[in-house]
Amino acid sequence: MNYRSIKGTKDILPSETPLWQFVEQTIREVFRQFNYKEIRTPVFETTSLFARSIGELTDIVGKEMYTFQDRSGDSITLRPEGTASAIRAYIQNNLGEALPLSKVYYIGPMFRQERPQAGRLRQFHQFGAEAIGSPTAETDVEIIAMTIEIYKRLGITNYSLQINSVGDEECRPKYKEILNAELQKIAGQLSTESQKRIDQNPMRVLDSKNENDQKLTAGMPLITDYLNEECATHFAKVKSLLTAYGIPYTVNGRLVRGLDYYTKTAFEITSTELGSQDALAGGGRYDLLVKELGGKQTPSVGFAAGMERLLMILEKKGFQPPQQRPTVFIAAADDAAREWVLTTTMKLRSQGIASECDLLARSLKSQMKEADRQQAEFSLVVGATELESGKALLKHLSDHSQQNIVLEAIAEFFKH
């Protein structure tokens, strides 16, 4: 075997695409019902777009981006997430001038150069949505509710929703100072990863998964206790709306997401079915990002979710998507009938009837086996005799029943 797909990339094979298509279709349906419209942006952008929006100090920008120079020497990066591109497109195309609120969704491949493991690939797929232009808590909850609706719709129930408020440009810096002071006291005992973050991003220390770090920081002040009035009111509203919508959640005052642009609401959906990489989806509000990228001050909120992780759960549950199978397989009993079989198959197809016939000049028995393998609903065997009489036996493959059919009326028969 000479060539292999790049490490961390996968072929999605014909045996798997029906599941992908079914799930994508369900997702698009939910987006449509929530009135989000699809946006398709390029899979690569200028590097600084991601660096600026996601944050120079994040893991994504610091060590995970697929960045390279193109032939003109420009630094370009394969998108590691979807929000930055969507916001860039929003600004570039002046979408904010045409509408007060843009509700968009995307679905497609993302790229991060990490060591692959269960639920983690270098090219993976996300779907997500952004509501650009609304400051209200109602919008936050619409985004969260929509995310959950997708899982509900697919029969996924074993997940949990965690929410937090990470404050805004007024209250967060104050809190960070307080937290930083507390962390300094125990700095020497923290993991090296956490030590690095004490000054740069102290809130990430609280979100560390290191057990010892967790113990050491157990009693530390939480952002939720230091929110200013606006953030506190917003957070309270989000919580009460979630309750009103019947969406269970837990508040996790330590939750910080891996992207720096979040303000106020942050949320994460995890599943115990997933193993170590257990995040199914995450999102939050980002009121400063549009301005940061050169647009007007535009409060916004969005989410992103992993396709592969969603599919892992469905596969684990043994979920079977509807199979695509031919309605009829037309078999040629002898060479004299092959041309008729071929043209008739084509005719049926052009009338919207999924049909198949043999292309390998195989024996009748082989053709029947093929019809069975393809799970055709019916088989029709036609040879010289049938062509002469204008009639043939149509067999219902699942119950073995047969009936006579007039060849000229075959299309009509399948239309019912």
Place this chain on the structure above:
RNA sequence: GUGGCCAUAGUUCAGUCGGUUAGAACGCCAGGUUGUGGCCCUGGAGGUCGUGGGUUCAAAUCCCACUGGUCACCCCA
């Protein structure tokens, strides 16, 4: 990036203490009375035992390196 485990037909796997033609199941192909699939029966094709080196009279088996896969750490979808 660091670490554990793994690598034998298309697939999932067996392969004894190192020993002579490397097996099974499923899948694939062809048959099982003249023109009908699924079950069953018979036969067949298909392997550079991941790659390269080493030890040995002899390596799928032991050792080393590399490559790939997988899981975990970190972090995240």
